[in-house]
Amino acid sequence: MSTTSPAATSDPATAPTEDAPVLYEVVSGVATLTLHRPHRRNAFTRAMLAAWADAIRRAASDPEVTVLLITGAGKGFCAGVDLEEFGSVTETLERRAFLADDVHEVARALEHFEKPYIAAINGDAIGAGMDMALMADIRLIADTARLSQGYVRVGLVPGDGGAHMLPRIVGEQRALELMWTGRFVGGAEAVELGIALELYPAEDLLPAARELAQQLAAGPPIAVRTIKRLTRIARTQSLEAHLVHAAAEQAVIQSTRDSAEAVTAFREKRTPVFEGR
Structure with missing residues:
Protein backbone atom coordinates (compact mmCIF):
# COMPACT_ATOMS: atom_id res chain seq x y z
CA MET A 1 0.00 0.00 0.00
CA SER A 2 1.31 3.45 -0.91
CA THR A 3 0.80 6.46 1.29
CA THR A 4 1.86 10.08 1.21
CA SER A 5 2.04 12.08 4.42
CA PRO A 6 -0.38 15.02 4.84
CA ALA A 7 2.56 17.42 4.94
CA ALA A 8 3.81 16.14 1.61
CA THR A 9 0.39 16.56 0.06
CA SER A 10 0.08 20.18 1.15
CA ASP A 11 3.67 21.21 0.42
CA PRO A 12 4.23 21.98 -3.30
CA ALA A 13 7.98 21.48 -2.88
CA THR A 14 7.51 17.85 -1.92
CA ALA A 15 4.08 16.86 -3.23
CA PRO A 16 4.19 14.15 -5.91
CA THR A 17 3.45 16.34 -8.94
CA GLU A 18 5.34 16.80 -12.19
CA ASP A 19 6.51 20.26 -11.08
CA ALA A 20 7.95 19.20 -7.71
CA PRO A 21 11.75 19.15 -7.31
CA VAL A 22 11.47 16.23 -4.87
CA LEU A 23 8.94 13.38 -4.72
CA TYR A 24 8.24 11.60 -1.43
CA GLU A 25 6.27 8.39 -0.98
CA VAL A 26 5.95 5.85 1.82
CA VAL A 27 5.30 2.18 1.07
CA SER A 28 5.40 -0.52 3.77
CA GLY A 29 7.75 1.36 6.07
CA VAL A 30 10.10 2.55 3.31
CA ALA A 31 10.09 6.22 2.32
CA THR A 32 11.35 6.84 -1.22
CA LEU A 33 12.76 10.28 -1.94
CA THR A 34 13.16 10.94 -5.69
CA LEU A 35 15.13 13.94 -6.93
CA HIS A 36 12.84 15.26 -9.63
CA ARG A 37 14.51 17.66 -12.04
CA PRO A 38 15.31 15.18 -14.81
CA HIS A 39 15.63 17.92 -17.44
CA ARG A 40 18.67 19.20 -15.47
CA ARG A 41 19.97 15.75 -14.45
CA ASN A 42 18.61 16.59 -10.98
CA ALA A 43 21.01 19.47 -10.42
CA PHE A 44 19.84 21.10 -7.22
CA THR A 45 18.36 24.52 -6.62
CA ARG A 46 17.50 26.17 -3.32
CA ALA A 47 13.95 24.84 -3.65
CA MET A 48 15.17 21.28 -4.17
CA LEU A 49 17.61 21.49 -1.24
CA ALA A 50 14.90 22.78 1.08
CA ALA A 51 12.49 20.02 -0.01
CA TRP A 52 15.25 17.39 0.28
CA ALA A 53 16.15 18.36 3.85
CA ASP A 54 12.45 18.60 4.76
CA ALA A 55 11.84 15.07 3.45
CA ILE A 56 14.73 13.73 5.55
CA ARG A 57 13.36 15.39 8.68
CA ARG A 58 9.86 14.10 7.87
CA ALA A 59 11.16 10.54 7.52
CA ALA A 60 13.08 10.92 10.79
CA SER A 61 9.99 11.96 12.74
CA ASP A 62 7.51 9.56 11.12
CA PRO A 63 7.14 6.37 13.22
CA GLU A 64 5.77 4.57 10.15
CA VAL A 65 9.07 5.10 8.28
CA THR A 66 11.94 2.77 9.16
CA VAL A 67 14.14 3.19 6.04
CA LEU A 68 14.76 6.09 3.65
CA LEU A 69 15.67 5.37 0.03
CA ILE A 70 16.91 8.07 -2.35
CA THR A 71 17.23 7.97 -6.13
CA GLY A 72 17.00 10.31 -9.11
CA ALA A 73 14.40 10.73 -11.83
CA GLY A 74 15.48 10.25 -15.42
CA LYS A 75 19.06 9.48 -16.44
CA GLY A 76 20.93 11.35 -13.69
CA PHE A 77 21.24 10.91 -9.94
CA CYS A 78 22.43 14.45 -9.18
CA ALA A 79 24.60 16.74 -11.31
CA GLY A 80 25.46 18.93 -8.33
CA VAL A 81 24.55 22.58 -8.09
CA ASP A 82 22.43 24.08 -10.85
CA LEU A 83 24.85 26.60 -12.36
CA GLU A 84 22.00 28.70 -13.72
CA GLU A 85 20.93 29.47 -10.16
CA PHE A 86 24.41 29.54 -8.62
CA GLY A 87 25.65 31.85 -11.38
CA SER A 88 23.54 34.66 -9.97
CA VAL A 89 25.40 34.40 -6.65
CA THR A 90 28.39 36.70 -7.13
CA GLU A 91 29.33 38.16 -3.74
CA THR A 92 31.84 36.21 -1.64
CA LEU A 93 29.76 36.17 1.54
CA GLU A 94 26.65 35.29 -0.47
CA ARG A 95 28.47 32.30 -1.99
CA ARG A 96 29.52 31.12 1.45
CA ALA A 97 25.96 31.54 2.72
CA PHE A 98 24.60 29.55 -0.23
CA LEU A 99 26.75 26.61 0.80
CA ALA A 100 26.30 26.95 4.56
CA ASP A 101 22.60 27.80 4.62
CA ASP A 102 21.28 25.88 1.60
CA VAL A 103 23.60 23.13 0.29
CA HIS A 104 24.79 21.97 3.70
CA GLU A 105 21.24 21.74 5.05
CA VAL A 106 20.93 18.23 3.60
CA ALA A 107 24.15 17.08 5.29
CA ARG A 108 23.01 18.55 8.60
CA ALA A 109 19.63 16.81 8.35
CA LEU A 110 21.36 13.49 7.67
CA GLU A 111 23.82 13.95 10.53
CA HIS A 112 20.89 13.48 12.92
CA PHE A 113 19.09 10.81 10.85
CA GLU A 114 19.37 7.50 12.70
CA LYS A 115 17.40 5.29 10.31
CA PRO A 116 19.03 3.48 7.36
CA TYR A 117 19.57 5.76 4.35
CA ILE A 118 20.09 3.93 1.05
CA ALA A 119 21.09 5.57 -2.24
CA ALA A 120 20.15 3.97 -5.56
CA ILE A 121 22.58 5.80 -7.86
CA ASN A 122 20.74 5.52 -11.15
CA GLY A 123 22.90 7.92 -13.16
CA ASP A 124 25.72 10.43 -13.01
CA ALA A 125 26.58 11.94 -9.62
CA ILE A 126 28.97 14.83 -10.16
CA GLY A 127 30.67 17.27 -7.78
CA ALA A 128 28.29 18.01 -4.93
CA GLY A 129 26.02 15.35 -6.42
CA MET A 130 28.68 12.75 -5.67
CA ASP A 131 29.09 14.22 -2.19
CA MET A 132 25.34 13.82 -1.67
CA ALA A 133 25.58 10.17 -2.73
CA LEU A 134 28.47 9.56 -0.31
CA MET A 135 26.23 10.64 2.57
CA ALA A 136 24.18 7.43 2.25
CA ASP A 137 24.80 4.51 4.60
CA ILE A 138 24.62 2.06 1.69
CA ARG A 139 25.02 2.88 -2.00
CA LEU A 140 23.86 0.70 -4.87
CA ILE A 141 24.79 1.77 -8.40
CA ALA A 142 23.60 1.21 -11.96
CA ASP A 143 26.04 -0.05 -14.57
CA THR A 144 25.33 3.11 -16.59
CA ALA A 145 26.10 5.53 -13.74
CA ARG A 146 29.29 7.52 -13.28
CA LEU A 147 30.71 9.39 -10.29
CA SER A 148 33.07 12.35 -10.33
CA GLN A 149 34.55 14.77 -7.83
CA GLY A 150 34.45 17.28 -10.65
CA TYR A 151 35.14 20.42 -8.64
CA VAL A 152 38.76 20.72 -9.76
CA ARG A 153 37.74 20.87 -13.42
CA VAL A 154 36.16 24.25 -12.75
CA GLY A 155 38.87 25.40 -10.33
CA LEU A 156 36.98 24.62 -7.13
CA VAL A 157 37.40 22.39 -4.07
CA PRO A 158 34.94 19.84 -2.63
CA GLY A 159 32.35 22.01 -0.95
CA ASP A 160 29.80 19.54 0.38
CA GLY A 161 31.78 17.13 2.53
CA GLY A 162 33.61 15.16 -0.16
CA ALA A 163 37.05 15.70 1.37
CA HIS A 164 35.65 14.50 4.71
CA MET A 165 33.75 11.42 3.53
CA LEU A 166 35.68 10.08 0.53
CA PRO A 167 38.99 9.33 2.36
CA ARG A 168 37.04 7.35 4.97
CA ILE A 169 35.58 5.21 2.19
CA VAL A 170 38.50 4.68 -0.23
CA GLY A 171 41.54 5.81 1.78
CA GLU A 172 43.38 9.11 1.59
CA GLN A 173 45.63 8.24 -1.36
CA ARG A 174 42.80 7.21 -3.70
CA ALA A 175 40.56 10.02 -2.48
CA LEU A 176 43.22 12.60 -3.33
CA GLU A 177 43.66 11.09 -6.78
CA LEU A 178 39.91 11.26 -7.42
CA MET A 179 39.61 14.82 -6.10
CA TRP A 180 42.75 16.10 -7.84
CA THR A 181 41.86 14.65 -11.24
CA GLY A 182 38.08 14.88 -11.14
CA ARG A 183 37.99 11.80 -13.37
CA PHE A 184 34.85 9.74 -13.87
CA VAL A 185 34.42 6.46 -12.01
CA GLY A 186 32.07 3.93 -13.58
CA GLY A 187 29.75 1.67 -11.64
CA ALA A 188 32.04 -1.37 -11.68
CA GLU A 189 35.02 0.63 -10.40
CA ALA A 190 32.83 2.29 -7.77
CA VAL A 191 32.06 -1.15 -6.37
CA GLU A 192 35.72 -2.19 -6.59
CA LEU A 193 36.76 0.91 -4.62
CA GLY A 194 34.05 0.41 -2.00
CA ILE A 195 32.16 3.56 -2.97
CA ALA A 196 29.14 1.43 -3.88
CA LEU A 197 28.11 -1.89 -2.39
CA GLU A 198 26.63 -3.59 -5.45
CA LEU A 199 26.36 -3.05 -9.22
CA TYR A 200 23.11 -3.64 -11.11
CA PRO A 201 21.81 -3.26 -14.65
CA ALA A 202 20.00 0.08 -14.76
CA GLU A 203 16.56 -1.53 -15.00
CA ASP A 204 17.21 -3.73 -11.95
CA LEU A 205 18.67 -1.05 -9.67
CA LEU A 206 15.53 0.37 -8.06
CA PRO A 207 13.84 -3.01 -7.50
CA ALA A 208 17.04 -4.27 -5.86
CA ALA A 209 17.29 -1.17 -3.69
CA ARG A 210 13.66 -1.51 -2.64
CA GLU A 211 14.19 -5.18 -1.80
CA LEU A 212 17.13 -4.28 0.46
CA ALA A 213 15.15 -1.44 2.02
CA GLN A 214 12.23 -3.77 2.77
CA GLN A 215 14.60 -6.30 4.31
CA LEU A 216 15.96 -3.64 6.66
CA ALA A 217 12.46 -2.32 7.35
CA ALA A 218 11.45 -5.79 8.54
CA GLY A 219 14.21 -5.81 11.16
CA PRO A 220 13.97 -4.64 14.78
Whole structure:
Protein backbone atom coordinates (compact mmCIF):
# COMPACT_ATOMS: atom_id res chain seq x y z
CA MET A 1 0.00 0.00 0.00
CA SER A 2 1.31 3.45 -0.91
CA THR A 3 0.80 6.46 1.29
CA THR A 4 1.86 10.08 1.21
CA SER A 5 2.04 12.08 4.42
CA PRO A 6 -0.38 15.02 4.84
CA ALA A 7 2.56 17.42 4.94
CA ALA A 8 3.81 16.14 1.61
CA THR A 9 0.39 16.56 0.06
CA SER A 10 0.08 20.18 1.15
CA ASP A 11 3.67 21.21 0.42
CA PRO A 12 4.23 21.98 -3.30
CA ALA A 13 7.98 21.48 -2.88
CA THR A 14 7.51 17.85 -1.92
CA ALA A 15 4.08 16.86 -3.23
CA PRO A 16 4.19 14.15 -5.91
CA THR A 17 3.45 16.34 -8.94
CA GLU A 18 5.34 16.80 -12.19
CA ASP A 19 6.51 20.26 -11.08
CA ALA A 20 7.95 19.20 -7.71
CA PRO A 21 11.75 19.15 -7.31
CA VAL A 22 11.47 16.23 -4.87
CA LEU A 23 8.94 13.38 -4.72
CA TYR A 24 8.24 11.60 -1.43
CA GLU A 25 6.27 8.39 -0.98
CA VAL A 26 5.95 5.85 1.82
CA VAL A 27 5.30 2.18 1.07
CA SER A 28 5.40 -0.52 3.77
CA GLY A 29 7.75 1.36 6.07
CA VAL A 30 10.10 2.55 3.31
CA ALA A 31 10.09 6.22 2.32
CA THR A 32 11.35 6.84 -1.22
CA LEU A 33 12.76 10.28 -1.94
CA THR A 34 13.16 10.94 -5.69
CA LEU A 35 15.13 13.94 -6.93
CA HIS A 36 12.84 15.26 -9.63
CA ARG A 37 14.51 17.66 -12.04
CA PRO A 38 15.31 15.18 -14.81
CA HIS A 39 15.63 17.92 -17.44
CA ARG A 40 18.67 19.20 -15.47
CA ARG A 41 19.97 15.75 -14.45
CA ASN A 42 18.61 16.59 -10.98
CA ALA A 43 21.01 19.47 -10.42
CA PHE A 44 19.84 21.10 -7.22
CA THR A 45 18.36 24.52 -6.62
CA ARG A 46 17.50 26.17 -3.32
CA ALA A 47 13.95 24.84 -3.65
CA MET A 48 15.17 21.28 -4.17
CA LEU A 49 17.61 21.49 -1.24
CA ALA A 50 14.90 22.78 1.08
CA ALA A 51 12.49 20.02 -0.01
CA TRP A 52 15.25 17.39 0.28
CA ALA A 53 16.15 18.36 3.85
CA ASP A 54 12.45 18.60 4.76
CA ALA A 55 11.84 15.07 3.45
CA ILE A 56 14.73 13.73 5.55
CA ARG A 57 13.36 15.39 8.68
CA ARG A 58 9.86 14.10 7.87
CA ALA A 59 11.16 10.54 7.52
CA ALA A 60 13.08 10.92 10.79
CA SER A 61 9.99 11.96 12.74
CA ASP A 62 7.51 9.56 11.12
CA PRO A 63 7.14 6.37 13.22
CA GLU A 64 5.77 4.57 10.15
CA VAL A 65 9.07 5.10 8.28
CA THR A 66 11.94 2.77 9.16
CA VAL A 67 14.14 3.19 6.04
CA LEU A 68 14.76 6.09 3.65
CA LEU A 69 15.67 5.37 0.03
CA ILE A 70 16.91 8.07 -2.35
CA THR A 71 17.23 7.97 -6.13
CA GLY A 72 17.00 10.31 -9.11
CA ALA A 73 14.40 10.73 -11.83
CA GLY A 74 15.48 10.25 -15.42
CA LYS A 75 19.06 9.48 -16.44
CA GLY A 76 20.93 11.35 -13.69
CA PHE A 77 21.24 10.91 -9.94
CA CYS A 78 22.43 14.45 -9.18
CA ALA A 79 24.60 16.74 -11.31
CA GLY A 80 25.46 18.93 -8.33
CA VAL A 81 24.55 22.58 -8.09
CA ASP A 82 22.43 24.08 -10.85
CA LEU A 83 24.85 26.60 -12.36
CA GLU A 84 22.00 28.70 -13.72
CA GLU A 85 20.93 29.47 -10.16
CA PHE A 86 24.41 29.54 -8.62
CA GLY A 87 25.65 31.85 -11.38
CA SER A 88 23.54 34.66 -9.97
CA VAL A 89 25.40 34.40 -6.65
CA THR A 90 28.39 36.70 -7.13
CA GLU A 91 29.33 38.16 -3.74
CA THR A 92 31.84 36.21 -1.64
CA LEU A 93 29.76 36.17 1.54
CA GLU A 94 26.65 35.29 -0.47
CA ARG A 95 28.47 32.30 -1.99
CA ARG A 96 29.52 31.12 1.45
CA ALA A 97 25.96 31.54 2.72
CA PHE A 98 24.60 29.55 -0.23
CA LEU A 99 26.75 26.61 0.80
CA ALA A 100 26.30 26.95 4.56
CA ASP A 101 22.60 27.80 4.62
CA ASP A 102 21.28 25.88 1.60
CA VAL A 103 23.60 23.13 0.29
CA HIS A 104 24.79 21.97 3.70
CA GLU A 105 21.24 21.74 5.05
CA VAL A 106 20.93 18.23 3.60
CA ALA A 107 24.15 17.08 5.29
CA ARG A 108 23.01 18.55 8.60
CA ALA A 109 19.63 16.81 8.35
CA LEU A 110 21.36 13.49 7.67
CA GLU A 111 23.82 13.95 10.53
CA HIS A 112 20.89 13.48 12.92
CA PHE A 113 19.09 10.81 10.85
CA GLU A 114 19.37 7.50 12.70
CA LYS A 115 17.40 5.29 10.31
CA PRO A 116 19.03 3.48 7.36
CA TYR A 117 19.57 5.76 4.35
CA ILE A 118 20.09 3.93 1.05
CA ALA A 119 21.09 5.57 -2.24
CA ALA A 120 20.15 3.97 -5.56
CA ILE A 121 22.58 5.80 -7.86
CA ASN A 122 20.74 5.52 -11.15
CA GLY A 123 22.90 7.92 -13.16
CA ASP A 124 25.72 10.43 -13.01
CA ALA A 125 26.58 11.94 -9.62
CA ILE A 126 28.97 14.83 -10.16
CA GLY A 127 30.67 17.27 -7.78
CA ALA A 128 28.29 18.01 -4.93
CA GLY A 129 26.02 15.35 -6.42
CA MET A 130 28.68 12.75 -5.67
CA ASP A 131 29.09 14.22 -2.19
CA MET A 132 25.34 13.82 -1.67
CA ALA A 133 25.58 10.17 -2.73
CA LEU A 134 28.47 9.56 -0.31
CA MET A 135 26.23 10.64 2.57
CA ALA A 136 24.18 7.43 2.25
CA ASP A 137 24.80 4.51 4.60
CA ILE A 138 24.62 2.06 1.69
CA ARG A 139 25.02 2.88 -2.00
CA LEU A 140 23.86 0.70 -4.87
CA ILE A 141 24.79 1.77 -8.40
CA ALA A 142 23.60 1.21 -11.96
CA ASP A 143 26.04 -0.05 -14.57
CA THR A 144 25.33 3.11 -16.59
CA ALA A 145 26.10 5.53 -13.74
CA ARG A 146 29.29 7.52 -13.28
CA LEU A 147 30.71 9.39 -10.29
CA SER A 148 33.07 12.35 -10.33
CA GLN A 149 34.55 14.77 -7.83
CA GLY A 150 34.45 17.28 -10.65
CA TYR A 151 35.14 20.42 -8.64
CA VAL A 152 38.76 20.72 -9.76
CA ARG A 153 37.74 20.87 -13.42
CA VAL A 154 36.16 24.25 -12.75
CA GLY A 155 38.87 25.40 -10.33
CA LEU A 156 36.98 24.62 -7.13
CA VAL A 157 37.40 22.39 -4.07
CA PRO A 158 34.94 19.84 -2.63
CA GLY A 159 32.35 22.01 -0.95
CA ASP A 160 29.80 19.54 0.38
CA GLY A 161 31.78 17.13 2.53
CA GLY A 162 33.61 15.16 -0.16
CA ALA A 163 37.05 15.70 1.37
CA HIS A 164 35.65 14.50 4.71
CA MET A 165 33.75 11.42 3.53
CA LEU A 166 35.68 10.08 0.53
CA PRO A 167 38.99 9.33 2.36
CA ARG A 168 37.04 7.35 4.97
CA ILE A 169 35.58 5.21 2.19
CA VAL A 170 38.50 4.68 -0.23
CA GLY A 171 41.54 5.81 1.78
CA GLU A 172 43.38 9.11 1.59
CA GLN A 173 45.63 8.24 -1.36
CA ARG A 174 42.80 7.21 -3.70
CA ALA A 175 40.56 10.02 -2.48
CA LEU A 176 43.22 12.60 -3.33
CA GLU A 177 43.66 11.09 -6.78
CA LEU A 178 39.91 11.26 -7.42
CA MET A 179 39.61 14.82 -6.10
CA TRP A 180 42.75 16.10 -7.84
CA THR A 181 41.86 14.65 -11.24
CA GLY A 182 38.08 14.88 -11.14
CA ARG A 183 37.99 11.80 -13.37
CA PHE A 184 34.85 9.74 -13.87
CA VAL A 185 34.42 6.46 -12.01
CA GLY A 186 32.07 3.93 -13.58
CA GLY A 187 29.75 1.67 -11.64
CA ALA A 188 32.04 -1.37 -11.68
CA GLU A 189 35.02 0.63 -10.40
CA ALA A 190 32.83 2.29 -7.77
CA VAL A 191 32.06 -1.15 -6.37
CA GLU A 192 35.72 -2.19 -6.59
CA LEU A 193 36.76 0.91 -4.62
CA GLY A 194 34.05 0.41 -2.00
CA ILE A 195 32.16 3.56 -2.97
CA ALA A 196 29.14 1.43 -3.88
CA LEU A 197 28.11 -1.89 -2.39
CA GLU A 198 26.63 -3.59 -5.45
CA LEU A 199 26.36 -3.05 -9.22
CA TYR A 200 23.11 -3.64 -11.11
CA PRO A 201 21.81 -3.26 -14.65
CA ALA A 202 20.00 0.08 -14.76
CA GLU A 203 16.56 -1.53 -15.00
CA ASP A 204 17.21 -3.73 -11.95
CA LEU A 205 18.67 -1.05 -9.67
CA LEU A 206 15.53 0.37 -8.06
CA PRO A 207 13.84 -3.01 -7.50
CA ALA A 208 17.04 -4.27 -5.86
CA ALA A 209 17.29 -1.17 -3.69
CA ARG A 210 13.66 -1.51 -2.64
CA GLU A 211 14.19 -5.18 -1.80
CA LEU A 212 17.13 -4.28 0.46
CA ALA A 213 15.15 -1.44 2.02
CA GLN A 214 12.23 -3.77 2.77
CA GLN A 215 14.60 -6.30 4.31
CA LEU A 216 15.96 -3.64 6.66
CA ALA A 217 12.46 -2.32 7.35
CA ALA A 218 11.45 -5.79 8.54
CA GLY A 219 14.21 -5.81 11.16
CA PRO A 220 13.97 -4.64 14.78
CA PRO A 221 13.89 -0.84 14.34
CA ILE A 222 15.44 0.11 17.68
CA ALA A 223 18.37 -2.26 17.17
CA VAL A 224 18.83 -1.10 13.56
CA ARG A 225 18.99 2.54 14.60
CA THR A 226 21.31 1.76 17.50
CA ILE A 227 23.71 -0.13 15.24
CA LYS A 228 23.95 2.96 13.03
CA ARG A 229 24.47 5.21 16.04
CA LEU A 230 27.21 2.98 17.45
CA THR A 231 28.96 2.79 14.09
CA ARG A 232 28.93 6.56 13.65
CA ILE A 233 30.13 7.43 17.13
CA ALA A 234 32.92 4.86 16.90
CA ARG A 235 34.69 7.18 14.43
CA THR A 236 35.75 9.41 17.30
CA GLN A 237 35.89 6.94 20.21
CA SER A 238 38.67 4.87 21.66
CA LEU A 239 37.92 1.14 21.83
CA GLU A 240 37.54 1.33 25.61
CA ALA A 241 35.04 4.20 25.38
CA HIS A 242 33.17 2.40 22.61
CA LEU A 243 32.85 -0.81 24.63
CA VAL A 244 31.40 1.11 27.58
CA HIS A 245 28.93 2.83 25.26
CA ALA A 246 28.00 -0.46 23.53
CA ALA A 247 27.37 -2.17 26.85
CA ALA A 248 25.01 0.61 27.94
CA GLU A 249 23.11 0.49 24.64
CA GLN A 250 22.87 -3.30 24.79
CA ALA A 251 21.41 -3.23 28.30
CA VAL A 252 18.68 -0.86 27.13
CA ILE A 253 17.98 -2.83 23.95
CA GLN A 254 17.52 -6.06 25.91
CA SER A 255 14.68 -4.48 27.87
CA THR A 256 12.63 -3.60 24.77
CA ARG A 257 9.62 -5.43 23.38
CA ASP A 258 11.48 -5.83 20.10
CA SER A 259 14.22 -7.83 21.79
CA ALA A 260 11.72 -10.02 23.62
CA GLU A 261 9.81 -10.63 20.38
CA ALA A 262 13.00 -11.56 18.51
CA VAL A 263 13.95 -14.11 21.15
CA THR A 264 10.43 -15.59 21.28
CA ALA A 265 10.17 -15.78 17.48
CA PHE A 266 13.57 -17.49 17.30
CA ARG A 267 12.48 -20.13 19.81
CA GLU A 268 9.15 -20.61 18.03
CA LYS A 269 10.83 -20.71 14.61
CA ARG A 270 8.63 -17.98 13.15
CA THR A 271 9.09 -14.56 11.62
CA PRO A 272 9.17 -11.84 14.30
CA VAL A 273 6.76 -8.90 14.25
CA PHE A 274 8.32 -5.76 15.69
CA GLU A 275 6.59 -2.79 17.29
CA GLY A 276 9.59 -0.49 17.46
CA ARG A 277 9.30 0.18 21.20
